[in-house]
Amino acid sequence: MTSEQRRRVAALFEVAFELSPGDAARLLAAEAADDAAVREEVLSLLASHSRAGEFLQYPIADAVPQLLDDDPAITPGTVVGTYTIGRELGRGGMGRVYFATDARLGRTVALKALAPHLVRDPAQRERLRREARAAASLSHPGVCTVYALEEIDGDLYIASELVDGHTLRDEIASGRRHARDVLPTARELAAALAAAHAAGVVHRDLKPENVMRTRDGHVKVLDFGLARIDVVRPGADALAGRVPVTHDGIVVGTPAYMAPEQIEGGAVDRRTDVFAFGVLIYEFASGVHPFAGISPLATVARVLEHDPQPLGPRCPDMPAGVSEVVARCLQKRPSDRFGSAAEIVGALHSAVDAGAAGDHTTWWRTHQVIVSMVYVASAILAWQIKEWVETPLTVALFVALGGLATVGAVLRGHLVFTERMNRPHLAGERRRTGRPMLVIDFLIAALLLADAIVTAGVRALPAVSAVSVAVGVLLAAVVLEPATTRAAFGDEA
């Protein structure tokens, strides 16, 4: 058929398909009387059109979930290599997981059948082998042990320890968590991550679905280093117009637990796990995802752009230090987070110590309040001295003391307020105000001593009072404050 004939066919069809068969036949007879091939082709197309029903009427995308889900399940009882497949335990991004019995060792395992499209590329296969070896080298009670990567009839399977229990996702969804579970869970999880990080393995896809709680109440992390196949940037193949299967990363991803650098396709390292740890603990502690948005895309946008609400106010029963640890894990810039899970372990440790010493913040608060009252007392004393011995010097001393006392009392009040209302920022505020307050205390003491010297020749009592208040302020600043601070927060900043 020539292109001229095709053009005629198209033109005729586009008119005829809306006509009744009789009208269409008349149209063809009138317009294409000279060309039987054109008439025949139009009639054939019209016949197809009338039979086509819903063909292509609904976008394929509507069927996509089903399309991607038709990864065929293995029937229970099937023997794969030395494994006898049992019931399906679940499915992850990379394939289905089955209960299976290994005939060689007579043990039961969890066998993950990797979806064929993920492992067709030899380079991808090699990477999986490497990562399975790394994961298999991990031995930690908090890490689900990988036994073997099996290649059976061209398919890949990962055999790993069968963990009896439920996932943290189940606990979050059912609300079965308790405030007292948060800290032990966070510590065990951080310890498991730290062990992996020490062995050079990064999880890359830490999320509540990948953390199991065993029957005896401990946590175990699944899928170390094997949960996510990073998609290789399309190279020469894609430029030639072919999209290699290995680039088909549709199943990849749990965007809600991805760190900003991961979303943006940047380098992934231990600090990426640190971020996911923060999201997970936040969600576990509060039941609310820190970046929850109305749609997954909105969540991704929030991960990139928004700071989450502090965890502390959402979980008043939790040791305050924990929410500070979580807040630091959730920093956008990897360099602002903990460098690895080992550092989280350390920070949680201090948080617990501080938490156990929880009542000691009362001493610290009392100290702040009393010192503020002493400030006021010293200002009153300076005023009284000015009344008794009115010279330009005593007036100046009173004015200076009044000003310093006000500034000092405001700063201490600010600290107490921060400690009560905005705990995550307290450490920073204490650092910021520490030196100025020490200077204020020294100045107040010095001015009081000056007042004492001025009044010494006139009245003994105010002079002695001024000296004792000055000594009190000095001692409080140098001896008492570091002690109450250390008791409350474990540092002297």
Place this chain on the structure above:
Amino acid sequence: MRTWSATGFMSSQPPPAEELAPLVYDELRRIAAHYIRGERPGQTLQATALVHEAYLRLANAGAPWHDKRHFVGIAARSMRQILVERARARGAQKRWAGLDRVTLTDALALAAPDAAMLPALDEALTRLEAIDPQQARLVELRYFAGLSIEEAADALAISPATLKRRWALARAWLFRELSEPASS
């Protein structure tokens, strides 16, 4: 839109389509991941929204394309590639070949075996492209990207009425190709 500026998308000269395709593909894949593995039931994005989101994301990135239509076309083609590759990887051809003639025609008309049909549809589309590239684009936009008549017409710069007629022709032609492969 730092993702895109980071990959050089904000340059004043739009990069050639061959370079764009993989990047758009990346974007689509990322977005596709959301609705396919959505964490919570009920939060799955509709497939149409998928392409729209990708489109809007890129269109709002400071219009790095001279032509938004260009991008819609790339997005639709990427969807076709993604889905066809996936169907191939799942052994769709075998299932497709297993259907007998009668069931095949019925199944096509019922739009039942979407996944199994994809590789065959892809090949037929490639043949259609050789005859009439615009019709192949049209099928990509309507079927793979899920655009409405109006949106697809806009992307192809033709009127909706014209598009409806071309769409009818493309469907009839492809239906014949798929239901009577021997005659093609």
